[in-house]
Amino acid sequence: xxxxxxxxxxxxxxxxxxxxxxxxxxxxxxxxxxxxxxxxxxxxxxxxxxxxxxxxxxxxxxxxxxxxxxxxxxxxxxxxxxxxxxxxxxxxxxxxxxxxxxxxxxxxxxxxxxxxxxxxxxxxxxxxxxxxxxxxxxxxxxxxxxxxxxxxxxxxxxxxxxxxxxxxxxxxxxxxxxxxxxxxxxxxxxxxxxxxxxxxxxxxxxxxxxxxxxxxxxxxxxxxxxxxxxxxxxxxxxxxxxxxxxxxxxxxxxxxxxxxxxxxxxxxxxxxxxxxx
Amino acid sequence: xxxxxxxxxxxxxxxxxxxxxxxxxxxxxxxxxxxxxxxxxxxxxxxxxxxxxxxxxxxxxxxxxxxxxxxxxxxxxxxxxxxxxxxxxxxxxxxxxxxxxxxxxxxxxxxxxxxxxxxxxxxxxxxxxxxxxxxxxxxxxxxxxxxxxxxxxxxxxxxxxxxxxxxxxxxxxxxxxxxxxxxxxxxxxxxxxxxxxxxxxxxxxxxxxxxxxxxxxxxxxxxxxxxxxxxxxxxxxxxxxxxxxxxxxxxxxxxxxxxxxxxxxxxxxxxxxxxxxxxxxxxxxxxxxxxxxxxxxxxxxxxxxxxxxxxxxxxxxxxxxxxxxxxxxxxxxxxxxxxxxxxxxxxxxxxxxxxxxxxxxxxxxxxxxxxxxxxxxxxxxxxxxxxxxxxxxxxxxxxxxxxxxxxxxxxxxxxxxxxx
Numbered sequence: 001x002x003x004x005x006x007x008x009x010x011x012x013x014x015x016x017x018x019x020x021x022x023x024x025x026x027x028x029x030x031x032x033x034x035x036x037x038x039x040x041x042x043x044x045x046x047x048x049x050x051x052x053x054x055x056x057x058x059x060x061x062x063x064x065x066x067x068x069x070x071x072x073x074x075x076x077x078x079x080x081x082x083x084x085x086x087x088x089x090x091x092x093x094x095x096x097x098x099x100x101x102x103x104x105x106x107x108x109x110x111x112x113x114x115x116x117x118x119x120x121x122x123x124x125x126x127x128x129x130x131x132x133x134x135x136x137x138x139x140x141x142x143x144x145x146x147x148x149x150x151x152x153x154x155x156x157x158x159x160x161x162x163x164x165x166x167x168x169x170x171x172x173x174x175x176x177x178x179x180x181x182x183x184x185x186x187x188x189x190x191x192x193x194x195x196x197x198x199x200x201x202x203x204x205x206x207x208x209x210x211x212x213x214x215x216x217x218x219x220x221x222x223x224x225x226x227x228x229x230x231x232x233x234x235x236x237x238x239x240x241x242x243x244x245x246x247x248x249x250x251x252x253x254x255x256x257x258x259x260x261x262x263x264x265x266x267x268x269x270x271x272x273x274x275x276x277x
Numbered sequence: 278x279x280x281x282x283x284x285x286x287x288x289x290x291x292x293x294x295x296x297x298x299x300x301x302x303x304x305x306x307x308x309x310x311x312x313x314x315x316x317x318x319x320x321x322x323x324x325x326x327x328x329x330x331x332x333x334x335x336x337x338x339x340x341x342x343x344x345x346x347x348x349x350x351x352x353x354x355x356x357x358x359x360x361x362x363x364x365x366x367x368x369x370x371x372x373x374x375x376x377x378x379x380x381x382x383x384x385x386x387x388x389x390x391x392x393x394x395x396x397x398x399x400x401x402x403x404x405x406x407x408x409x410x411x412x413x414x415x416x417x418x419x420x421x422x423x424x425x426x427x428x429x430x431x432x433x434x435x436x437x438x439x440x441x442x443x444x445x446x447x448x449x450x451x452x453x454x455x456x457x458x459x460x461x462x463x464x465x466x467x468x469x470x471x472x473x474x475x476x477x478x479x480x481x482x483x484x485x486x487x488x489x490x491x492x493x494x495x496x497x498x499x500x501x502x503x504x505x506x507x508x509x510x511x512x513x514x515x516x517x518x519x520x521x522x523x524x525x526x527x528x529x530x531x532x533x534x535x536x537x538x539x540x541x542x543x544x545x546x547x548x549x550x551x552x553x554x555x556x557x558x559x560x561x562x563x564x565x566x567x568x569x570x571x572x573x574x575x576x577x578x579x580x581x582x583x584x585x586x587x588x589x590x591x592x593x594x595x596x597x598x599x600x601x602x603x604x605x606x607x608x609x610x611x612x613x614x615x616x617x618x619x620x621x622x623x624x625x626x627x628x629x630x631x632x633x634x635x636x637x638x639x640x641x642x643x644x645x646x647x648x649x650x651x652x653x654x655x656x657x658x659x660x661x662x663x664x665x666x667x668x669x670x671x672x673x674x675x676x677x678x679x680x681x682x683x684x685x686x687x688x689x690x691x692x693x694x695x696x697x
Contacts, residue, residue, distance in 0.1 A: 025662070026356055026378035040694055045687070046669050112525030133469075133527040135676055222469055222527040223676030224669055235665065238353040241378065242662040 013254070020247035028243055037248035047249060050227040051256075053139055057228070058207040060140070064147045065203050066196065069154025074184060076155070077162045087159075090152040098149065102216025105145040106132070109217075135225040138218055142226055146213050150206060154199045161195030162188065197268045201261070208257050229253050308339035309599035313586070314358075315369035316351035318344050321554045325619035329420070332612040338602055355589075359384055364589035366596055367603050372408045372419050372583040373656035379587065380411045386588045386597060387414040391604045400626045402645060404581040404653040417585035418604040420613075421622035424641055425549040425654060426480035426580045428570050429556070433541040434462050435568075443570050447485055447514060450573065454521045457544035465518055466534040466543035469527035471672045473534075473548075478515050478671050479655060480547050483578045486511040488652050491578075495658045503689045512674065512681040519675060527676075538567065549582070553621040553637060563636040571644060578652040579644045583622065663695040 023033045041047050072090055076083055093101065108114040109132040119127035131137035165188060173183045189196075211230040214220060220227045229249060236246035311333065317326045323344070330340035343365060345351035352375065355368040359379065370376045379385055392398070392415040397406070401419065409417040430443075435453075438460035444450035457464035467473065483491050486507055493502040502508060523543075526534070535555040537543035546552065556567050563569055571577055586607060588600040606612055613624040618633035623641045631639055644650055655664055670691050674684040 025660070027360065027382055043690075043694055044666075045673075106528065110525055110528075112523065130524060133524060218528055219470055221471065221672065221676070223672045225676070236662065239349040240662040240665040241375070241660070245662070 024244040072155040073158035311366040314365040328615040463543035464521035466546040468529035569637040666691040
């Protein structure tokens, strides 16, 4: 079973790597063009921009989700009334398809229909919130919308971690007169490390496969300002019938991901081993 | 499969479709099953393709509809199925170079006998023959002609802005846009999506740059022409139009832009003739509430685009028979007229009943008679990846404060990079 799974992954990887060295267009072909597709890829301004976008997006998205998710979890952990309802509200966006929510966010952010339009109709003539139509800011609107979607997930993960913390610890901290925020920051947060690292991996996966949110909200535009690698690959794979270039792009993406995630996973397993033993 | 039988079937089809509703189907024992893959899923589109399905069923076939929403997805599914050995009997592509690779791999049946019987060499427009005939063989059945660069305008908006006549030159068009702006309207209804920007650019290119330069660059890949002052002028004029769009344009769908013209909030939209469906749905009639013209003056080039069906290779005789029957039915005058009336396109042949077509379509057919005005759209001249790379260049130029010189440079670079 494990062998089959491994075989399927490794074989598809090898197959993609082979195709990326050919001049394949609509169909995979057997010829060999060396690293030609990679050279083309790294001359392609849209590809370079999409990598840069992904880096900026990853940083902002993961940081915002972790901070917001942590704050929400702490807030819910205060024995608030209606906890079940609140949990559902925060977690609900995660259950929704981004094709639907992306469209809604597109309307909310559209300067004519959304927030800006409403504010101006209410009499705030100078009010401007047109990030989604501006090249420099459009990426941040994708961050806002996806953080809205994913921070509930982080909250749920961290909340379960918080609930696992012994009540005695809080009593001890209270007796010692340590302020609450200090307990959270210096004691609780390090104890949440396993939950946090799980959340990080999940968020990172969401970053790499970021596609539908962009398609639904901006279609990579205006221009190519909110282009991401997954969309680049899909475009060249299907619409532009250039399987060779798309394969080269996926290999680059995979290697990048491995380069980032592998050391992280290694550190995580070491830390878990230490705490376990 | 003998030639005589196909001939009889084809004859029966023509007789039936010309004669209108038939009494009984031709004496074919078992219906010829045909799975047909296409992306026509909207109301008007599915009504249009049903005309083909009905005609095919009347002629002794059995149409099995396999609509996949979205052109890219539909083409991808067709190619996956061909690779997987489970190809549909017929599949839709644009009349373009999209299926050239499949032809080169020898994966399509040719239609030479259907074309010979239908006299395609003489009745089809040159631009379409060039797209579907490879090395002397016909590999696709064209079903419609779309012109992607029509100007649609609201008569009410023009009246409010005090515009009396349709513009006859690009400069006059710009003056009209200024008048519309002054009247407090959105001058140019636009959706800032990459393909819409490309349609707008190609319209400006064909009108301002002229067909000669257009072909020099898109067909002959002449890099020197890209660096010419004439092409720079095209880029400058294209970019100037941006000032006449509204802030809500980026990302807007084409039909939402059309709705701005329908409601009279915007003056003009430059879009394919499929936009007529939006006007019709709103109860508007060409020539009464809205006007249409295919460019400036009586010599404006008519950009030809369209759809075609290809027939994946198979050795099974009954499938080949079904393919030939499909190709015959889809290109026959009767179904052509019924289809185009619903699709908003114009028929691929001039010998059909025009009475069901609207004013714009009849204008289009009249123009198509003048061969010198026909101009192939870029999809017929360029491979999809080069076409896409040029789109990227144009969308960056349109959306950024970039100089036309830099756009020329990027355009030339994309042409060099995307040819093996």
